[in-house]
Amino acid sequence: MARAALKWSTQKLAEMASVGVNTINRFEDGQDARLSSVDKMKRALESAGVIFLSDGQTIDGGPGVRLAKPKA
Numbered sequence: 001m002a003r004a005a006l007k008w009s010t011q012k013l014a015e016m017a018s019v020g021v022n023t024i025n026r027f028e029d030g031q032d033a034r035l036s037s038v039d040k041m042k043r044a045l046e047s048a049g050v051i052f053l054s055d056g057q058t059i060d061g062g063p064g065v066r067l068a069k070p071k072a
Contacts, residue, residue: 002050003028017044 003013003024010028014021017040024041027033042052 002045002052005050006045006048008048013041013044016048017041 003010008016010021010024013019013024017024017037019037019040023033023037027038027041046052
């Protein structure tokens with residue numbers, strides 16, 4: 001969902017996170033990924049403006065993502 005919010009391809013996320021496309025595909029398919037790879041993906045998405053929300057941080061009370069407002 002975070003990658004889709006940015007309209008990034010798996011290739012774009014792979015480049016921005018310095019991980020392989022296969023790593024992203026496996027992770028998105030629900031397979032295990034190295035914690036270091038997940039952290040790299042998270043940091044790349046956050047640097048592009050994605051905000052990860054925990055339980056209780058949304059109107060519905062569930063986890064999710066949002067895009068930060070562009071800086072003026």
